[in-house]
Each structure stands twice: as C-alpha cells, then as structure tokens.
Amino acid sequence: MMLGSLNAAKRAVQLAKNRGGADPRRGSAARRRWSLAAAGFIAARRGAAVVEFAFAAPVLLLAMLGIMDFGYLLWNRHSLELATEESGRMVLTQQTIADDAIIADLKSRILNIDTGAVTASVVRETIGATTFVTINASYTYPFLFAGFLGVDPVLISTKTRVPLRQTD
Secondary structure: OHHHHHHHHHHHHHHHHHOOOOOHHHOOHHHHHHHHHHHHHHHOOOOHHHHHHHHHHHHHHHHHHHHHHHHHHHHHHHHHHHHHHHHHHHHHOOOOOOHHHHHHHHHHHOOOOOHHHEEEEEEEEEEOOEEEEEEEEEEEEOOOOHHHHOOOOEEEEEEEEEEOOOOO
C-alpha cells in the first residue's frame, strides 16, 4: 500500500515537470507570486498604493476599534449577568439573608467593572409560603472608542429571581 502511494507521488512530480511546471516539492508558485507582489508594493515609486492605503486605513482602524469596543461591551454584560446569577445561587442556599449582604455579595463577584458605578437592588415577594428574592443590577457602559464619535452610553441591566430556602 505504501509503495503505491510513493509511486503516485513520483508520477505527479514527473507529470508537473513534463508540463513545464515547477517541482511541487520546492515551494508553491503562489508564495512566489505573493513575494513579488509585496516587493512591487514596496518598490512603487508613484505613490498610488500609499494614497490608497491612506484612504483605507482610517476606515479599517475605526472598524477594528468598533469591534473591540463592542466585544468589551459584551464582556461587561456577561460579567454583570454572571455575578447576578451567582449571587442568586448563593441566596438559594440561605434561609434568611439581609438585602445588604446580597448586594455586597453581588458587587464582590463583578469582574472588570467599577462596583461604585453598579446600581443594585433587592426586591422580596412572598407568594403563599415561599419568599422570592429578585436581584436587580444595572451599569451604564461608556463606550471607549465609539464615544469619540458621539455614541451615547448603553445601560446594561440584568435580574435574577430565586426563592429563599424553606425552613424545615
């Protein structure tokens, strides 16, 4: 089986040489074309490539910064949601807990956001014998790069509702 594939490779090399092509084992022709194109770009004396790059670069840079800013917004949103859900899980394990303790736990779990800028509240509601705790958190995200373009800050808000554990 190995001998057959070796013979097939030798036949492919011989066929490429007979057709006037390069030996496929010695590097691709596409790589050589790219290197010649790059050398032509660098050696261009007229400056057309530089002018075209000067027009395209700001647009590409703004697009890249916008993508980074939007990704950072999503990361902050995820961090706030995760902290709220984790605090809700902590409430599930308690029979009684103070609202201030819930808010302190929530703010301790938030990553990469200034906790002073986070607004948190706790609402309790009793239905029958079950007391439900709703944890609300919100944060106004100021865009880092898009703010220069006049984009308004975005309000990120999340909430989790969990029951308090019943006494046995």
